Amino acid sequence: MKTSQREIKRSHSILDHSPEEVVTLLKKHELRISILGLGRIGLPTAAVFAEAGARVTGIDIDEEVVRQTNAGISRLTDEPGLDLVVKKNVAEGRLSATLRPETMLHDSDFIVMCVPTPVDLAKSPDYGAIRAVSHSVGKSLTKGSIVIVESTVGPGVVEDIVGSIIESESGMKAGRDFGLASCPERSDPGSIMKNMHSVPRIVGSTDVHCGDLVAALYREGLGVEVVRVSSPKAANAVKLTENLFRDVNIALANEFALLYEKFGIDTVEVINACATKYNFMPHYPGAGVGGPCLPSNSYYLINEGIKLGNIPYLIRLAREVNDRMPDHMVELTAEALNEIGRTVSGARIAVLGIAYKPDVKDIQLSPIERIITRLREMHAVIEVYDPMFAGEEAMGLIVHKTMEDAVRGANCVIVGTAHAEFKKINLASLSRMTARKAAIVDGRGVFVPADAKKAGFAFRGVGRVALSAFRPDTRPTASTSRQA
Numbered sequence: 001m002k003t004s005q006r007e008i009k010r011s012h013s014i015l016d017h018s019p020e021e022v023v024t025l026l027k028k029h030e031l032r033i034s035i036l037g038l039g040r041i042g043l044p045t046a047a048v049f050a051e052a053g054a055r056v057t058g059i060d061i062d063e064e065v066v067r068q069t070n071a072g073i074s075r076l077t078d079e080p081g082l083d084l085v086v087k088k089n090v091a092e093g094r095l096s097a098t099l100r101p102e103t104m105l106h107d108s109d110f111i112v113m114c115v116p117t118p119v120d121l122a123k124s125p126d127y128g129a130i131r132a133v134s135h136s137v138g139k140s141l142t143k144g145s146i147v148i149v150e151s152t153v154g155p156g157v158v159e160d161i162v163g164s165i166i167e168s169e170s171g172m173k174a175g176r177d178f179g180l181a182s183c184p185e186r187s188d189p190g191s192i193m194k195n196m197h198s199v200p201r202i203v204g205s206t207d208v209h210c211g212d213l214v215a216a217l218y219r220e221g222l223g224v225e226v227v228r229v230s231s232p233k234a235a236n237a238v239k240l241t242e243n244l245f246r247d248v249n250i251a252l253a254n255e256f257a258l259l260y261e262k263f264g265i266d267t268v269e270v271i272n273a274c275a276t277k278y279n280f281m282p283h284y285p286g287a288g289v290g291g292p293c294l295p296s297n298s299y300y301l302i303n304e305g306i307k308l309g310n311i312p313y314l315i316r317l318a319r320e321v322n323d324r325m326p327d328h329m330v331e332l333t334a335e336a337l338n339e340i341g342r343t344v345s346g347a348r349i350a351v352l353g354i355a356y357k358p359d360v361k362d363i364q365l366s367p368i369e370r371i372i373t374r375l376r377e378m379h380a381v382i383e384v385y386d387p388m389f390a391g392e393e394a395m396g397l398i399v400h401k402t403m404e405d406a407v408r409g410a411n412c413v414i415v416g417t418a419h420a421e422f423k424k425i426n427l428a429s430l431s432r433m434t435a436r437k438a439a440i441v442d443g444r445g446v447f448v449p450a451d452a453k454k455a456g457f458a459f460r461g462v463g464r465v466a467l468s469a470f471r472p473d474t475r476p477t478a479s480t481s482r483q484a
């Protein structure tokens with residue numbers, strides 16, 4: 001059905017409209033969207049919908065986030081392109097932010113939840129923010145609005161927690177009086193603006209018409225393909241399955257690494273050779289898995305599985321293997337220092353990279369924190385450099401402004417993150433900055449072991465061996481260190 005812009009009779013209820021009308025309203029700047037949570041996911045989502053023509057209000061509990069957004073500033077300086085889109089849409093009046101949900105939620109066609117869903121210290125999912133915003137939404141909801149959950153949650157949380165809270169607060173029924181859908185965010189930090197316009201979105205809803213409208217919004221607003229699944233819980237299962245697939249495969253690579261180090265076999269060499277077979281999907285070992293997603297997403301399923309009497313053993317074990325990798329890095333550091341006649345105690349160790357993934361300013365659940373803590377407990381002197389945090393305080397340390405400052409006189413250099421800057425390191429120059437006898441412990445496959453040895457370093461790397469001068473013809477791929 002084709003609808004010209006003039007034909008639409010605007011209803012208060014977006015559910016009364018067709019998908020084509022949603023597109024037209026978006027283009028006419030008449031679609032109203034509220035985004036709850038203006039963080040790594042919420043701010044780009046708000047900016048992109050505003051850029052597509054919607055009138056977007058971001059709602060956050062952090063005064064500084066609201067102030068900066070209203071000033072047209074993106075604090076996510078590691079998301080290329082976001083700053084310009086935020087600035088432009090604030091200036092043109094399509095994007096604003098507020099601390100007060102009640103002022104906007106009643107006047108929204110679509111309400112999108114992008115609040116955090118971490119795990120607590122006991123590794124149980126913490127749905128506190130999801131519950132809080134569900135209460136706010138339920139109190140202010142207008143009949144006919146559509147609620148979309150982008151936050152990563154366990155299967156059933158949208159129906160049983162979000163839907164139930166909104167129903168009891170509003171007295172309305174999901175699927176009849178308001179729409180309820182999941183459209184989990186699948187972007188990669190550092191590339192969010194690019195991914196938002198290219199990675200297909202998964203949409204599951206409580207009823208088909210609501211799903212049609214949500215699909216139209218994302219197709220038109222982001223310009224991406226939309227894949228429909230039968231329910232919100234199926235959409236959430238898609239998100240968890242893709243992340244857990246990665247976590248489990250990285251754990252398998254880490255297990256090979258631990259084993260092959262004992263055999264004196266280079267795991268990266270093996271994996272790169274395996275990758276020449278048509279059905280092998282390479283994953284690489286490393287210093288551990290960090291970030292807001294992979295280390296916690298498993299627990300959403302593990303927790304639900306235990307409640308339902310079906311423990312996902314493999315997923316749980318994969319977490320254990322990946323969580324053990326920082327300790328393995330400490331073991332490798334002790335070994336490498338022993339090789340040059342030193343102990344960890346008193347050694348000057350330069351840690352290059354604390355972020356959980358390359359070229360992103362984020363240390364959430366970064367495995368490097370455990371490495372640093374353990375080495376400090378063993379009385380090492382730790383110097384840190386990370387280009388994303390240069391000159392700032394992080395993990396209880398002042399991050400050096402330059403790599404040279406951190407590595408000068410070091411007995412050991414640990415690579416914690418495969419930032420682009422570290423991939424360009426010239427080993428001969430590095431050896432002139434460190435102590436005369438020094439070691440490298442590479443947690444991210446940045447160096448070729450034989451090259452490090454040739455430059456005079458004692459070398460250890462997760463799953464790496466440097467027994468001979470053999471130099472593989474296949475260099476590790478960029479994804480070697482993308483353990484998040």
Ligand SMILES: NC(=O)c1ccc[n+]([C@@H]2O[C@H](COP(=O)([O-])OP(=O)(O)OC[C@H]3O[C@@H](n4cnc5c(N)ncnc54)[C@H](O)[C@@H]3O)[C@@H](O)[C@H]2O)c1
Nearest residue numbers: 037038039040041060061062114115116117129151152185
């Ligand atoms: N960061 C990622 O790489 C990524 C990728 C895909 C999915 N996700 C998921 O997206 C969701 C959001 O993650 P994020 O990385 O954007 O988090 P974030 O920590 O960067 O931002 C969350 C924002 O929500 C705000 N907030 C917290 N409680 C609130 C409340 N009650 N009301 C309003 N605002 C509130 C915070 O102040 C913050 O600004 C999570 O479920 C996460 O798992 C994240």
